[in-house]
Structures are given as C-alpha cells and as structure tokens.
Amino acid sequence: MYFLAIKIEGIEKRRRSVGLLHIVLGFYLLAKGADYYRLLDFANFLPAAPIFLVALISLAYGFFRRQFDLTAKYNYWLRLLQVLTFTVLGVAFLKVGRQIDYIGVFVFAVISIVLMFSEKRIFAETNISFTNEGIFIPGYYRPHFVPWQHLTDVVVREDFLTIFHAKKKYLQYRVAQDLSILEGTKLNAFCKEQLERIGGKVNEEVNEKQ
Numbered sequence: 001m002y003f004l005a006i007k008i009e010g011i012e013k014r015r016r017s018v019g020l021l022h023i024v025l026g027f028y029l030l031a032k033g034a035d036y037y038r039l040l041d042f043a044n045f046l047p048a049a050p051i052f053l054v055a056l057i058s059l060a061y062g063f064f065r066r067q068f069d070l071t072a073k074y075n076y077w078l079r080l081l082q083v084l085t086f087t088v089l090g091v092a093f094l095k096v097g098r099q100i101d102y103i104g105v106f107v108f109a110v111i112s113i114v115l116m117f118s119e120k121r122i123f124a125e126t127n128i129s130f131t132n133e134g135i136f137i138p139g140y141y142r143p144h145f146v147p148w149q150h151l152t153d154v155v156v157r158e159d160f161l162t163i164f165h166a167k168k169k170y171l172q173y174r175v176a177q178d179l180s181i182l183e184g185t186k187l188n189a190f191c192k193e194q195l196e197r198i199g200g201k202v203n204e205e206v207n208e209k210q
Contacts, residue, residue, distance in 0.1 A: 002130040002187050006161060006173040008138065014122045018075060021115060022062030025082055025108065029055035032089060032105055039096045047092070054085045072123040079116035083109055126176070128161065130190060135163065137171075148198040154191035156184050 033051035040047065061069070061078055069075065086109035093102035129136040134147035135154070146163070153164040158179050163171040 002190055003127045005127050005177040007176045008126050011122045019062045019065045022058045026055045026058030051089055054081055076120050079112055083112045148194045156187045
C-alpha cells in the first residue's frame with residue numbers, strides 16, 4: 001500500500017471558509033444573547049455573560065484563526081463550546097422566550113454539530129491510498145473508492161497526480177508533499193503493475209468466454 005498527500009480544491013475551499021462560519025455564528029450568538037438579556041429585563045447580566053463570552057471568542061477566532069491556529073487545533077473544541085452554548089440558550093428560551101427564539105437557537109446548535117464533525121474531517125490529512133484493490137480518494141465524510149478496473153492509467157509526478165478513468169475522464173490533484181524521484185518511480189511502477197494485472201484478468205475472462 002502507498003500513500004500520497006494531495007490538495008483537494010473542494011476541501012481547501014471549506015478550510016478557508018471556516019473562519020467566516022465562526023464569524024456568522026458569533027454574530028448570531030451576540031444577537032440572541034442580547035435578546036435573552038432583554039427578556040431578563042436587563043436586571044441580571046450574569047446569566048447572559050457566558051453567551052457573550054462565547055460569541056466574542058467565536059468572532060476573535062474567525063477573524064484571527066490564520067494568525068494563531070492555522071492547523072485548526074482548537075477548532076473542534078470551539079465548535080463543541082458553541083454547541084453547548086446554543087443548547088443551553090435554547091433551553092433558557094423555552095422558559096422565557098418566543099417559539100421563534102428557541103427554534104432558531106436549536107437549529108444553530110444542530111448546524112454547529114454538523115460543522116464540528118465535518119470540519120474535523122476536512123482538517124485531517126488528505127492522503128490518497130493506493131492498494132491492490134484500487135485507489136481511495138479522501139472526501140468530506142468518507143473516502144471515494146475507485147477500483148483498478150475502472151482506470152486506464154495513473155501518472156504520478158512531483159507536482160501533480162493524474163488518474164485516467166476508463167470513461168474518457170480524468171482526475172488531477174496537486175501533490176502536497178515533497179515527492180522524491182525514487183518515491184515517484186516506485187508509485188508509478190505499482191500503479192502500472194496493478195493496471196496490467198487487471199488487464200490480464202480481463203483478457204483471460206474474454207478468452208474463456210470465447
């Protein structure tokens with residue numbers, strides 16, 4: 001089995017959008033925290049304080065994540081904190097708020113849960129796996145499997161990986177690691193061996209039918 005780190009454009013875009021999503025959730029928390037404080041008749045700021053604190057942390061993280069957390073080390077835990085905050089706020093709105101208040105907050109709690117798990121996936125290493133059965137290409141939720149019999153050729157270079165599909169289509173990815181000439185040669189040889197093996201099996205099946 002061989003592994004190759006690649007850049008997947010869709011995942012790269014999702015990574016870049018993480019900060020913006022934190023900003024959106026931060027502003028929403030600020031707005032709903034203000035609504036909750038208003039429903040308390042501005043009498044006691046203490047119950048609303050944690051909401052504003054999480055909102056400000058979310059905004060700060062969204063604006064400055066690339067400066068201090070480029071690898072998203074703290075992203076999962078902040079999403080978890082947002083889930084807990086939205087859930088607690090939703091329960092609080094059940095007692096003193098309107099239906100539209102707690103429904104909206106619970107919806108954002110669910111959105112935060114989805115983001116928490118999907119973003120954990122997109123910040124994992126994007127490695128393509130080459131096995132005897134086929135190629136596993138990383139995705140948002142699970143790898144996409146392409147068996148060798150669906151391919152006609154695989155070309156590995158220092159900068160790009162190109163996978164040619166039997167249906168006249170091809171997939172191309174930018175290589176995200178320093179690939180030596182020896183490593184590239186071994187990987188190309190492995191792919192060629194698997195394609196020739198599958199091609200030989202196909203020819204044998206055709207001959208048997210004849």
